[in-house]
Amino acid sequence: MLNIRCAIRVEGTVQGVGFRPFIYRIAHENALCGWVLNDSGGVRIEVEGPQVDVSHFIATIRRDLPPLASIGRLVIEDIPVVKEAGFTIIESQQSSQQTTQIPPDTYVCPDCLSELFDPQDRRFRYPFINCTNCGPRYSIVSGVPYDRPFTTMADFSMCEHCQSEYGDPASRRFHAQPNACADCGPVLSLHDQEGGPVESSDPLSEAISLLRRGEILALKGLGGFHLAVDPQNSEAVVRLRKRKFRDEKPFALMAKDIESAEIFSKINPVEKKLLESVERPIVLLEKTPDQLLICDLTAPKNRYLGVMLPYTPLHYLLLEEFPALVMTSGNQSDEPISYGDEDAFLRLKGIADGFLCHDRRIQTRTDDSIARVLAGEPLLLRRSRGYVPRAVKLPHEQLPVLAVGAELKNTICLTSADRATLSQHIGDLKNQSVLDALQQAAEHLQQLLDVHPQLVAHDLHPDYLSTAVAQQMIDLPKLAVQHHHAHLASCLADNGRDDTVIGVIFDGVGLGTDGQIWGGEFLVGDFGGFERVAHLADLTMPGGDAATREPWRMALSLLHATYGGNLPELMVLDSIPAADKRLLLQMIEKGINSPLTSSCGRLFDAVAALAGLRQVVSYEGQAALELEMCLENDPQLEPYSFTLLKEDHEIIIDPRPMTRELVADLQQGRAAGIISARFHNGLAEAVLQVCRKLRDERGSLPVAISGGVFQNAFLTEKVNQLLTTAEFEVLRHRQVPPNDGGLSLGQAVIAGHHLRNR
Ligand code: ZN
Ligand code: ZN
Numbered sequence: 166m167l168n169i170r171c172a173i174r175v176e177g178t179v180q181g182v183g184f185r186p187f188i189y190r191i192a193h194e195n196a197l198c199g200w201v202l203n204d205s206g207g208v209r210i211e212v213e214g215p216q217v218d219v220s221h222f223i224a225t226i227r228r229d230l231p232p233l234a235s236i237g238r239l240v241i242e243d244i245p246v247v248k249e250a251g252f253t254i255i256e257s258q259q260s261s262q263q264t265t266q267i268p269p270d271t272y273v274c275p276d277c278l279s280e281l282f283d284p285q286d287r288r289f290r291y292p293f294i295n296c297t298n299c300g301p302r303y304s305i306v307s308g309v310p311y312d313r314p315f316t317t318m319a320d321f322s323m324c325e326h327c328q329s330e331y332g333d334p335a336s337r338r339f340h341a342q343p344n345a346c347a348d349c350g351p352v353l354s355l356h357d358q359e360g361g362p363v364e365s366s367d368p369l370s371e372a373i374s375l376l377r378r379g380e381i382l383a384l385k386g387l388g389g390f391h392l393a394v395d396p397q398n399s400e401a402v403v404r405l406r407k408r409k410f411r412d413e414k415p416f417a418l419m420a421k422d423i424e425s426a427e428i429f430s431k432i433n434p435v436e437k438k439l440l441e442s443v444e445r446p447i448v449l450l451e452k453t454p455d456q457l458l459i460c461d462l463t464a465p466k467n468r469y470l471g472v473m474l475p476y477t478p479l480h481y482l483l484l485e486e487f488p489a490l491v492m493t494s495g496n497q498s499d500e501p502i503s504y505g506d507e508d509a510f511l512r513l514k515g516i517a518d519g520f521l522c523h524d525r526r527i528q529t530r531t532d533d534s535i536a537r538v539l540a541g542e543p544l545l546l547r548r549s550r551g552y553v554p555r556a557v558k559l560p561h562e563q564l565p566v567l568a569v570g571a572e573l574k575n576t577i578c579l580t581s582a583d584r585a586t587l588s589q590h591i592g593d594l595k596n597q598s599v600l601d602a603l604q605q606a607a608e609h610l611q612q613l614l615d616v617h618p619q620l621v622a623h624d625l626h627p628d629y630l631s632t633a634v635a636q637q638m639i640d641l642p643k644l645a646v647q648h649h650h651a652h653l654a655s656c657l658a659d660n661g662r663d664d665t666v667i668g669v670i671f672d673g674v675g676l677g678t679d680g681q682i683w684g685g686e687f688l689v690g691d692f693g694g695f696e697r698v699a700h701l702a703d704l705t706m707p708g709g710d711a712a713t714r715e716p717w718r719m720a721l722s723l724l725h726a727t728y729g730g731n732l733p734e735l736m737v738l739d740s741i742p743a744a745d746k747r748l749l750l751q752m753i754e755k756g757i758n759s760p761l762t763s764s765c766g767r768l769f770d771a772v773a774a775l776a777g778l779r780q781v782v783s784y785e786g787q788a789a790l791e792l793e794m795c796l797e798n799d800p801q802l803e804p805y806s807f808t809l810l811k812e813d814h815e816i817i818i819d820p821r822p823m824t825r826e827l828v829a830d831l832q833q834g835r836a837a838g839i840i841s842a843r844f845h846n847g848l849a850e851a852v853l854q855v856c857r858k859l860r861d862e863r864g865s866l867p868v869a870i871s872g873g874v875f876q877n878a879f880l881t882e883k884v885n886q887l888l889t890t891a892e893f894e895v896l897r898h899r900q901v902p903p904n905d906g907g908l909s910l911g912q913a914v915i916a917g918h919h920l921r922n923r
C-alpha cells in the first residue's frame with residue numbers, strides 16, 4: 166500500500182492540556198510514523214502511513230480531543246514521504262512570540278479522582294493530585310512559556326517517581342506541569358485564628374472537626390480563600406453573616422455531589438451538565454421547598470441557591486464528611502478575595518476561627534464563576550475561574566488594545582490579532598485594593614500574551630476609577646467609549662459578528678453622550694458607532710446615588726411622574742416616615758439633587774418598591790432580583806401597558822399607563838407576584854413594539870440584547886420568545902456576561918475598529 170505524509174498545524178488551547186501524549190498515543194494506535202512538537206503557534210505534527218490510517222488519525226484528533234483542549238484552527242498539507250522509524254515527541258522549541266493560549270484552571274478529572282480514593286494508589290488521599298487533563302493552570306502561571314519553572318510549582322522539585330511520569334509520553338502525567346505527590350509536592354497546614362501555625366499530623370480532619378463544631382474555616386483553594394461553614398447549623402451561618410458584615414446577599418454552597426445538591430435544589434439536564442463541566446461554575450438553581458439540609462439564612466428571600474460541585478481534590482476530601490458546605494469568598498464585603506497566606510491571615514482575622522492552608526502559591530487570584538441556565542442555554546453572570554484566560558474569537562484581526570471596563574463587576578480585556586482575552590473578575594472599583602488588582606491584572610495579561618497595546622479604551626464616565634487608571638497610561642492614546650455602545654459591541658463580538666444591529670440595552674446606569682444618565686436604551690449601531698433611537702422615559706433620581714440604595718425613592722419618583730402632586734395613598738410606602746416622603750417630593754419638584762435617568766434598573770427598583778418587596782437594598786440589583794424571584798406567571802394575566810411616544814426622532818417608552826394599572830392592582834390587594842408578572846410581560850411587549858416600529862422605519866435588523874437587567878431569566882426568555890416569533894434574529898450573550906463583567910470586550914472591539922479606520 167502506498168504511504169502518504171501530512172503536515173498538520175493545530176492552533177488553539179493545545180499546550181499544557183495533554184495534547185502531545187494524546188497525539189503520540191493515537192499515532193501508535195494507527196501504527197503511523199512521524200513526530201509532534203509544540204511551537205509558538207501551537208502544535209505541529211507530521212504523520213506518515215497508509216492513506217486510510219492517516220485519515221483515521223486525523224478524524225480521531227477532531228473527535229477524541231483531551232477534555233481541556235480545544236482546537237481553534239487545524240490545517241493539513243500533503244508533503245513528500247520521509248520513511249522514518251516510529252513516532253516521537255520532539256522537545257519544545259523556544260520562541261519569542263507566544264501565541265498559544267494558557268489554559269484555564271479546571272476540575273479534578275475522573276481518572277485522578279478514582280486514584281484519590283484508591284488505597285492501592287500512591288496518591289491515595291493526596292489533596293494535590295492532578296494530571297495533564299486536570300488541575301491548576303492559570304492561577305499558578307507566573308510567566309511564559311507554560312512550563313514548570315514559570316509556575317508556582319517551581320517551588321517543588323519532583324521526586325524520581327513523579328519525574329519519570331513527567332518524562333514518559335505514555336503517562337497521563339507527561340509534562341503535567343503541576344505534577345506532584347505526597348513525597349515531593351505541596352502539603353496542607355493548619356493555622357489558628359491569628360494565622361499562627363498549629364502542629365498537626367492531620368490538618369484535614371482537624372479542619373473537619375472545626376466545621377462540625379459550627380466554626381468558620383478559611384480554606385485556601387485554587388484561586389483564593391473561601392470561608393466555609395456547615396449550612397445546617399444556622400448559628401454558624403448567622404455568625405458568618407455578622408462577621409462578614411453581609412446581611413442578606415446569598416452565600417454559595419458546595420454540594421458533595423449531584424445527589425446531595427438535588428435534596429435542596431431542582432436540577433434540569435442542562436444545569437446538571439453545567440454543574441459537572443470542567444469549569445465548575447456556581448450555578449443558580451431553584452430551591453426545593455421544605456428541606457432541612459440548608460438553613461434559610463444561606464440565601465434569605467431568594468428562590469434560587471448558588472450551587473457548585475467540588476473542583477479540587479481537597480474539596481472532595483473535605484466534603485466526604487458533609488452533604489454540602491457554605492463556600493463564600495474569603496474577603497470583607499467590597500474587597501477582592503484573599504489569595505496570599507499572610508494577606509489572608511491579616512484580612513480574615515476576626516472572621517475565620519481557623520485556616521486550612523497549603524504551600525502551593527497562588528499567582529493570580531480568580532473568584533468562582535457564576536452561571537445560570539436561561540432559555541435552555543448557559544449564561545455566565547460572572548466569568549472567572551475555569552473560563553479565564555480562554556479567549557473570545559473576534560470577527561476580525563485588529564491592532565492590540567487594552568480595555569479597562571467600567572466601575573462595577575470590573576474585568577479588563579486585552580486583544581491580540583483576532584483574539585480577545587478577558588481578565589478574571591476584578592470586582593467593584595470602590596477602593597484601592599481593587600484598583601491595585603486591576604493594575605496587576607493588566608500587567609500580568611500583557612506579559613502572558615506578550616502584547617503591547619496601542620490604545621487604551623475606557624468608559625465615557627470621567628469619574629470612574631477605571632477611567633483614571635487609563636488616564637495614567639500616559640504614553641498610550643485613549644478612547645472613551647459610551648457605556649451602552651460598549652454593551653452592544655460586546656454582544657456582537659460575543660456572537661462573532663460585526664454587522665449593524667438594534668441593541669436593546671437594559672442596564673443600571675451609564676453616562677450618555679448628552680451628559681445624562683442612560684440605562685434603558687435602544688441603539689442602532691455597530692463597532693463603528695451608534696444612534697440612540699429609543700429609550701425609557703426619563704425619571705428623576707431624587708438624591709442621586711441614594712436612589713440606587715433606596716428603591717422607595719424611585720417609587721415616589723415614578724408616582725410623581727404619573728400623578729404629579731396628587732399622589733394616591735399607598736400602604737406599601739407606610740414604612741417610610743411622612744416627613745422623608747414630603748422632603749423627597751420637594752426635591753423632585755424643585756429639581757434639587759435629582760438627576761434624570763432612563764435606567765431600566767431604576768424602573769425595576771421603583772416597581773419592586775411599589776410591589777412592597779423592598780424599600781432599601783443591601784447590595785446592587787437586590788430589588789430587581791427579588792422582583793424576578795417573586796414572579797408568578799399566569800398566561801391569563803394582562804401585561805401592563807407602556808405607550809410609545811415620538812419625540813425628536815426618538816421613541817420614548819412611557820411607563821405612566823403601567824403605573825396606573827399597577828396602583829389599581831395595589832388598591833385591589835393583588836400580590837407582588839402578579840404585579841411582577843404583569844410588569845415583566847408588559848416591558849417585554851414594549852421591547853417588541855419598539856423593534857417593530859424600527860423595522861418599519863429602517864428595514865429588518867438583528868436585535869442584540871445586553872446590559873445587567875438581562876441577567877433576569879424571565880425577561881430575557883420573554884423578550885427572546887416575542888422577538889423570535891416576530892421573526893427577528895436575536896443575539897444573546899454566550900461567552901461573556903450581559904452585565905458590566907462583559908463590557909471590556911465591547912470597549913476593545915470598538916477601539917479595534919477605531920484603529921482600523923483611523
Ligand atoms: Zn487528572
Ligand atoms: Zn513525587
Ligand code: FE
Nearest residue numbers: 672673873905
Ligand atoms: Fe452596564
